[in-house]
Amino acid sequence: MLEGIFIGLEAAFSVKNILMVVAGCLIGTFIGMLPGLGPMSIIAIMIPVAITLGDPAAALILLAGVYYGAIFGGSTSSILLNAPGVAGTVATSFDGYPMARKGQAGKALTIAAVASFAGGTIGAILLMIFAPALSSVALLFHSAEYFALMVVGLSAIAAFAGTGQVAKALMMTILGLILATVGEGALFNMPRFTMGMLDLQSGISFITLAMAMFALPEAMFLVLNPARGASNAEGGSSKITNLRFSREEGKAMMPVIGRQSIQGFFIGVLPGAGATIASFLGYAVERNLAKGEEQAEFGKGSVKGLAAPETANNAACTGSFVPLLTLGIPGSGTTAILLGALIALNVTPGPRLMTDTPEIFWAVIISMFIGNLVLLVLNLPLIPYIAKILSIPRNYLIPFILFFTLMGAYIGQNNATELLMLVGLGVMATIFRFADYPLAPLLIGFILGTMLEDNFARSMQLYRGLDFIMQRPMTLGLLILAAFLVLLPSYRSRRARKRAEGVADGD
Amino acid sequence: MALDRWIALIFVTFCCVYGYAAFFTMDQLLPPFMQRNPVWPSTFPKVLAVAGLIVGLIVLFGVEKPDDAEGEPDATDINYRNLSEYKTGQALMLLGLMVLYALMLRPAGFLISTTVFLVAGSAILGERKFHIMIPVAMLATGFVWYLVQEVLGIFLRPFPFFMGM
Numbered sequence: 010m011l012e013g014i015f016i017g018l019e020a021a022f023s024v025k026n027i028l029m030v031v032a033g034c035l036i037g038t039f040i041g042m043l044p045g046l047g048p049m050s051i052i053a054i055m056i057p058v059a060i061t062l063g064d065p066a067a068a069l070i071l072l073a074g075v076y077y078g079a080i081f082g083g084s085t086s087s088i089l090l091n092a093p094g095v096a097g098t099v100a101t102s103f104d105g106y107p108m109a110r111k112g113q114a115g116k117a118l119t120i121a122a123v124a125s126f127a128g129g130t131i132g133a134i135l136l137m138i139f140a141p142a143l144s145s146v147a148l149l150f151h152s153a154e155y156f157a158l159m160v161v162g163l164s165a166i167a168a169f170a171g172t173g174q175v176a177k178a179l180m181m182t183i184l185g186l187i188l189a190t191v192g193e194g195a196l197f198n199m200p201r202f203t204m205g206m207l208d209l210q211s212g213i214s215f216i217t218l219a220m221a222m223f224a225l226p227e228a229m230f231l232v233l234n235p236a237r238g239a240s241n242a243e244g245g246s247s248k249i250t251n252l253r254f255s256r257e258e259g260k261a262m263m264p265v266i267g268r269q270s271i272q273g274f275f276i277g278v279l280p281g282a283g284a285t286i287a288s289f290l291g292y293a294v295e296r297n298l299a300k301g302e303e304q305a306e307f308g309k310g311s312v313k314g315l316a317a318p319e320t321a322n323n324a325a326c327t328g329s330f331v332p333l334l335t336l337g338i339p340g341s342g343t344t345a346i347l348l349g350a351l352i353a354l355n356v357t358p359g360p361r362l363m364t365d366t367p368e369i370f371w372a373v374i375i376s377m378f379i380g381n382l383v384l385l386v387l388n389l390p391l392i393p394y395i396a397k398i399l400s401i402p403r404n405y406l407i408p409f410i411l412f413f414t415l416m417g418a419y420i421g422q423n424n425a426t427e428l429l430m431l432v433g434l435g436v437m438a439t440i441f442r443f444a445d446y447p448l449a450p451l452l453i454g455f456i457l458g459t460m461l462e463d464n465f466a467r468s469m470q471l472y473r474g475l476d477f478i479m480q481r482p483m484t485l486g487l488l489i490l491a492a493f494l495v496l497l498p499s500y501r502s503r504r505a506r507k508r509a510e511g512v513a514d515g516d
Numbered sequence: 517m518a519l520d521r522w523i524a525l526i527f528v529t530f531c532c533v534y535g536y537a538a539f540f541t542m543d544q545l546l547p548p549f550m551q552r553n554p555v556w557p558s559t560f561p562k563v564l565a566v567a568g569l570i571v572g573l574i575v576l577f578g579v580e581k582p583d584d585a586e587g588e589p590d591a592t593d594i595n596y597r598n599l600s601e602y603k604t605g606q607a608l609m610l611l612g613l614m615v616l617y618a619l620m621l622r623p624a625g626f627l628i629s630t631t632v633f634l635v636a637g638s639a640i641l642g643e644r645k646f647h648i649m650i651p652v653a654m655l656a657t658g659f660v661w662y663l664v665q666e667v668l669g670i671f672l673r674p675f676p677f678f679m680g681m
Contacts, residue, residue, distance in 0.1 A: 176571055176580045177520065180527060183568040187534060190561050197557040199545070202537065232610060232641070233602040405652065408637030411614060412630065419621070420664060423671065428618030432611060443596035444520035462560045469555040499580050 013363070014137075017371020020066055021379060029062075029071040030376050034383045037078020042086045048079035048097075048343045049449075050224035053216055054413055056350045057420040065354040066369045070376040072347055073330075077380050080284060080326055081125055081388065084319060088117045097284035097322040100292045104307065104314035111310055116254050120312060121319045122388040124266055128320035129381040131270035132277070132327030136374055139278075140335050141363065150336075150360065153468040153477040157487035159461045162338045164491040167450060175498050178450045181441070185454025186461065188213055194459065196466055208426045215349045217418040217431045218455055222448045223342070224414040225435030230442070231407055254312065261303075262316045265295055273321030277328020284322040284329070284341075291321030327377060334358055334370060338457070342449035345456045519596055524575035531572055535565030609640045625675040630657040 020026060033055075040051045055075050059068035083098035088105035101121065108117040150158065167178035192212025193200045203209040254262075269291045276287040295317040296307045307314045332338045337359035339345035351358050356369060363370045418431045438448055468477040468484075478485055517525075538561035546556060574580060613636055620629045634653035635646070643649055665672050 173580060176574045179571045180524065180568070180575055183564060183571055184527065187531075187561075187564050187568065190564070194557075197550075199557055201542070201557055201561070202534070229607050229610075232607045233599075233604065235603070402643075404638045404641040404643035405649070407610075407641060408634045409656070411610065411637060412634060415614060415617060416660065416664075425618050425621050428621070429615065432614050432618065436611065440519075441523065444518070444523050446520065446523065465560060466555045469559075470553065474554050 013367040013371045014375070016368045017373075017375040020368045020372035021070070021375035025064075026067055026070050026372065026376060027379065029067050030074045030379050031383055033071040033074020033076075034078040034081075034380055034387060037075035037080075038082040038085075038384070038387060039078075041079030041082025048076050049219065049346060050227070050414075051075055051079050052343060052346050052350075053219040053224065054417045056216060056346070056353070057417065059350055060353050063354075065351065065356045065366075066372045068350065068354055069347070069356075069369065069373050072350060073373055073376060074380045074383075076326060076343060076347075077129065077323070077377075077384060080322055081384050084121050084125065085118065085388070088121060088315075089114060097288050097325075098318070099285070100288040100318035101315065101322075103292065103318075104309070104311045107308070108310035108315060113310070117310075117315060119389065120254055120258075120262070120315050122385055124262070124316040124319035125323045125388075126381050126385045127266045128270050128273060128323035129327055129384075130378060131267075132274045132324035133374060133377040133381070135271070135274045135324075136327055136331060136377070140331055140370075140374075150483075151468075151481070152464040152471070153481045153484045154487065156461060156464040156468055157484040157491070158336065159338065159457050159464065161487050161491045161494065162332075163450075163454060163457060163461075164494040167495060173502070174445075174447065175495065177445070178447050179495065181446055181448065181451040182454040185451040185456075186458040188218070188451075189455045189458025190462070194462070196463055208424065208430075213430065213434075213455075214418070214422050214427060215346075215452075215456060217422070217427050218434060219346055219349075219452060220414045220417050221431050221434030222438045222452050224410065224417075225431070226439040226442045226448070228407060228410045228414065229435070229439045231403065231410075235403065258312045261312055265313050265316045266320045269295070269317050269320040270324045273324030274328040276321070277325030278331045284325040287325035287328075288318035288322040291317040323381075330373070330377075334362060334373070335360060337362075337460075339453060342452050345449075345453045349456055521576055521578070524572050528569060528572035528576060531565050531568035534561065535569065538562045538565050606640055610637060613637060613640065622673065623677050625677070625679070626661055626672045627657055627674050628676065630660070 021030075036055065037048070037051060040054075041048065052072055052075055055072060059071050062068045062071065080097055084101045084105070087098045087102035088109050105117050105121065108114070163182050164179075167175050167182055189212070191202045191209055193203075193210055194212075200210055272294065273284075273287040273291055276290060277284065292314060295313050296304060299307065299311075299313060303311070303313065329339075329341050329344050333344040333348060335358075337348065337357065339348045348358060356362070356366065414435075415428055415431065418427050419425070441448060441451075469475070471477065472480060478488065538558045542558040542561070543551075543556065546558075550556065613633060617629055617633045620632075624632075631650075631653045634656065635649055638649050638653075639646075661672060661674060665674070
């Protein structure tokens with residue numbers, strides 16, 4: 010492990026890669042502040058750039074920097090303008106914005122910066138400790154287990170979708186898997202479901218799908234409802250005076266940061282949970298733990314209420330790299346896009362990543378430390394100036410967002426038909442969002458689809474049929490776990506409803 | 517019927533078509549030697565079609581009850597039932613503009629089509645200060661073209677087709 014860390018240090022501290030981290034953080038922070046462009050869209054936009062770099066380590070470092078920057082940028086707009094640019098920073102605005110309105114914008118930003126730094130750094134330490142252990146377990150996995158594990162991952166994503174949403178999330182996952190079967194797969198050498206269209210021969214491009222699922226619907230929402238992005242008018246001139254927080258406040262924050270770094274990290278590790286859930290859960294847990302006056306302070310500008318979600322979401326971002334780097338399974342939409350980028354760069358993430366290309370694995374982890382440090386340095390003095398970007402009028406902003414979406418899809422394929430597909434899929438995704446269907450499962454299903462089918466076919470060929478399920482206990486266990494994950498939420502909500510009805514009858 | 521159920525209905529129909537293709541049309545094309553394989557190109561699509569049908573029907577018939585204690589909707593979210601209250605016209609025009617851009621990108625070249633797209637997009641959104649928007653759009657187009665073509669080395673035809681580039 011130590012040897013790996015040194016290799017990583019050497020790679021991460023090359024001038025080029027440090028520049029990548031700084032550039033990634035800067036780009037991520039700037040674009041992350043724009044409402045409507047979350048980390049997923051930004052990473053999707055940056056992929057063509059990253060792929061052109063050619064060097065997988067540099068590309069992944071750049072994208073990881075963008076990821077952190079985007080989450081961080083989202084918190085600045087949450088605090089200053091109550092306009093969270095990213096879902097993961099919605100909880101930040103609960104206490105951050107009231108604090109900014111009390112004239113403590115500087116203090117709020119400092120707390121956010123420190124909490125994010127601590128969360129990210131502790132998360133990276135936990136990643137260093139736990140990733141190798143997880144990956145040595147992963148080496149025991151064969152294609153049958155991989156197939157089962159992906160089924161578990163997909164079910165977990167659906168199961169974490171929330172009560173009443175599981176069937177919808179599963180439906181989206183299956184739609185993603187179906188879309189992945191379009192085109193000529195490597196396995197069978199025959200085109201499937203192309204409807205005779207040459208443009209579909211190579212399948213649907215994942216960048217096009219990613220843009221269509223996230224960037225385009227959000228841009229459409231911004232057009233449809235100007236109130237969505239327009240909250241920047243009022244709070245823009247908040248005085249950013251005092252950047253310091255008191256010693257007592259620092260003391261109050263310490264245990265919160267400690268708890269939420271660990272909790273956030275492990276939530277991030279779970280497939281499908283991610284930064285958004287980690288931040289909400291972190292906020293909820295800390296509010297329950299606080300007592301009396303402190304609890305009443307939550308929602309009105311509490312130091313703890315701001316520190317908790319900020320720490321948790323950054324720790325969760327780091328945690329979501331564990332399944333990606335060690336098992337090749339993306340835990341969130343964002344890491345799914347990262348996985349796609351890695352495959353495009355000819356790197357197969359998985360248990361062999363650490364042994365075959367340790368320089369990539371460790372360089373990424375080391376660059377997380379550098380990235381967090383860069384963000385801290387960046388956030389404190391630059392915030393007043395950076396926030397000005399938000400005052401770009403939407404008449405200018407939206408055409409540019411749409412243009413970058415189109416460019417993202419076009420650059421990858423150099424095919425104008427791709428743009429028509431993007432618009433078509435984007436309209437579909439917008440309608441899905443109207444009807445409250447989650448879109449991340451669709452993209453995760455699409456990206457895992459090919460791998461899922463490959464591993465399924467390989468195990469079928471090895472065992473001449475479905476026998477592999479019975480002959481490999483771990484596969485069977487994982488498949489049972491998957492079924493359990495899907496059925497548990499509906500069982501629990503049914504029981505809760507029955508109990509509620511029982512109570513009502515008793516009255 | 518609520519929109520999410522309509523979508524489920526369409527999805528179920530789609531799964532039927534997809535399943536029909538997988539069950540009845542794909543295997544005839546299979547060469548004889550591949551028929552001895554335990555797994556065929558149509559195997560996975562068959563599984564997906566059946567699974568999709570089941571899940572689609574669950575959503576369609578509302579077997580899974582939504583959570584009653586749902587939080588209040590976000591004020592900035594869109595309620596599709598009052599779509600007429602939103603700027604639907606602008607959104608549709610922008611979508612049309614994107615389609616037009618896709619069709620014009622090759623014949624008209626990157627520089628012209630992108631500048632027109634940016635200016636027309638902001639005009640649709642109500643921008644009337646063309647003396648600012650046109651230079652901004654031209655500058656941005658030129659910058660992106662330089663970045664993509666010259667720095668990243670990805671070919672983008674800059675001028676219309678009749679100019680020979």
